[in-house]
Amino acid sequence: MKTMTRILACAVAAALLGVAAPASAKLTAAEAARLGADLTPVGAEKAGNSDGTIPAWTGGLCTPPAGWNAAQGYTDPFASDKVLFTITKANAAQYKDKLTPGTLAMLNKYETFKMNVYTTRRTACLPQEAYDVIKQMATQIDLNGFGFTGGFSYTPFPIPKNGLEAIWNHVPRYLGGGVDRQFNAFPVRASGDYYKIGTEERRVFFRNLDQPKDNLLGVFMSRFLAPATLEGTVFLVHEPIDQVKETRFRGGFTTRASAACAVRPTSPMTTSTTAPRACARRTSSTPSMARPIATTGSWSARRKSTSPTTPTSFRTRSSSTRRTSSARTRRTRT
Numbered sequence: 001m002k003t004m005t006r007i008l009a010c011a012v013a014a015a016l017l018g019v020a021a022p023a024s025a026k027l028t029a030a031e032a033a034r035l036g037a038d039l040t041p042v043g044a045e046k047a048g049n050s051d052g053t054i055p056a057w058t059g060g061l062c063t064p065p066a067g068w069n070a071a072q073g074y075t076d077p078f079a080s081d082k083v084l085f086t087i088t089k090a091n092a093a094q095y096k097d098k099l100t101p102g103t104l105a106m107l108n109k110y111e112t113f114k115m116n117v118y119t120t121r122r123t124a125c126l127p128q129e130a131y132d133v134i135k136q137m138a139t140q141i142d143l144n145g146f147g148f149t150g151g152f153s154y155t156p157f158p159i160p161k162n163g164l165e166a167i168w169n170h171v172p173r174y175l176g177g178g179v180d181r182q183f184n185a186f187p188v189r190a191s192g193d194y195y196k197i198g199t200e201e202r203r204v205f206f207r208n209l210d211q212p213k214d215n216l217l218g219v220f221m222s223r224f225l226a227p228a229t230l231e232g233t234v235f236l237v238h239e240p241i242d243q244v245k246e247t248r249f250r251g252g253f254t255t256r257a258s259a260a261c262a263v264r265p266t267s268p269m270t271t272s273t274t275a276p277r278a279c280a281r282r283t284s285s286t287p288s289m290a291r292p293i294a295t296t297g298s299w300s301a302r303r304k305s306t307s308p309t310t311p312t313s314f315r316t317r318s319s320s321t322r323r324t325s326s327a328r329t330r331r332t333r334t
Helices: 002-007 092-098 101-109 128-137 163-170
Strands: 085-087 115-117 142-144 147-149 178-185 197-205 216-226 233-240 249-254 316-318 327-329
Touching: 092 101, 142 163, 178 216
Parallel strands: none
Antiparallel strands: 085 115, 115 316, 142 147, 178 197, 197 216, 216 233, 233 249
């Protein structure tokens, strides 16, 4: 997997006390020709790794699995897959080089916590239209400060030369015209107690707006449904493409008439909200569209890992008697 190692080996110096952002040159025609050849249409390596734990990408899962329907929702396309091995506290040391510190801590603290490891699947698949846009724009887009110019692409830098380009590949990634979803999170305290945070989220990308604006990537709204201390709190985001030309709008308010406080709009330099003491349990929702602003500090691209806790390799199942029932997640990689 030498290509990814090379393109993720360099560090990016972000603006620090007025220092300019990293420069970037458009891809050459020869570089762009690799998309769909030895690289996937979005720039990942087609080939698998040498030990066979990551297979080659062969096009992905482009149609719903058998038995899927919209009313039912998710259907496991590989339900018959067997567990290859299980990582527990007893054998964690054997896989230490592939586990994060947090996972190791969980394995060490909870006797019942485990990770079932399955065969890796590379199921990512985008519409051909998205692939065509990515390849067409690959030789036209430039990194300009902390935004990009030359047009729009779902993967503006399919062969990234620095960490900032890699971040930009995540931000406008293809998610259709927009996303509507409701989901629950369960923060777990050290004691094992947990509580529910319910969220309703809506995002619409500029191509799906009836009146798209110049330099607007998309709009985002998030509303808390639970617990009572957060219910009715709404966050709004207007996300620009070039955040030097135009800063992000991000603000919030509460829809509860009896609320003791309201959330003030935050600085475009932050992704958190400071609330009055009456809202001590109020938290912030940070959409993936609204990435941290790359105007201070530094961004670096790091070498990929084949850890079972990253989306490069494994599907895992984790469980603990002190937590909610076991959750199963299939991890995929383009």
